Amino acid sequence: MxxxxxxxxxxxxxxxxxxxxxxxxxxxxxxxxxxxxxxxxxxxxxxxxxxxxxxxxxxxxxxxxxxLPATAGGLVWVGLIGRVAAGELSLAVEEAAGYVVVRSPPGAELFALRVRGESMVGAAILDGDVVVVRRQATAEAGEIVVARVGDEATVKRLRLVAGRVELHPENPAFAPIVAEPGAVEILGKVVEIHRHLEPVPLGEDEG
Structure with missing residues (x-):
């Protein structure tokens, strides 16, 4: 180049x-x-x-x-598109508020969200963390997902109980969200957690 x-x-x-x-x-x-x-x-x-x-x-x-182009070594820029609740449900707005660099296989569609709340502390997801999410419409029971119920989104562990969807917190102080399958939209699976999101150094260009 x-x-x-x-x-x-x-x-x-x-x-x-x-x-x-x-x-x-x-x-x-x-x-x-x-x-x-x-x-x-x-x-x-x-x-x-x-x-x-x-x-x-x-x-x-x-x-x-x-x-920005994909960086070297399989690293890509992932848009930080909003916030997601790890407590009560809250709206996740899909407008990039910044970017985080992650390692990703070719073709993966990723986005990042900043977590608000403490319902997932048992899964080491803390208030203020950034979760990187792979977009997918389905997930396996036991996986941590970002799911939308109505116009609001949350990060929880997915469980299936008696034919219903349970969005399960990892904190006993919070109650699970239980809904019919058609009322829950899986937005993606959490694949990475960033504890501290710091500005990416821009460096100096030659020429």
């Missing part, structure tokens, strides 16, 4: 910082930040960074579609 020119290195740092803050910039925002007269000038620099492998671009014409 060839190093970018000084101007493109500055654009890349700007885009990286915005992505890591959970707010990927639009082409027009890059134009305004660097004082380009035409939006096409900003787009040309961004597309050159994509072509060189410094950025990737999501399909579908998304206005904020520029992303």
């Amino acid at each position: 060839a190093p970018p020119t000084p101007r493109r290195a500055a654009i890349l740092r700007f885009v990286r910082e915005r992505i890591l803050a959970g707010d990927p910039p639009t082409v027009r925002e890059v134009q305004e930040a660097f004082g380009f007269r035409a939006v096409q000038s900003a787009r040309s620099h961004l597309e050159a960074l994509v072509a060189a492998g410094h950025l990737t671009k999501e399909g579908g014409g998304k206005a904020r579609g520029y992303r």
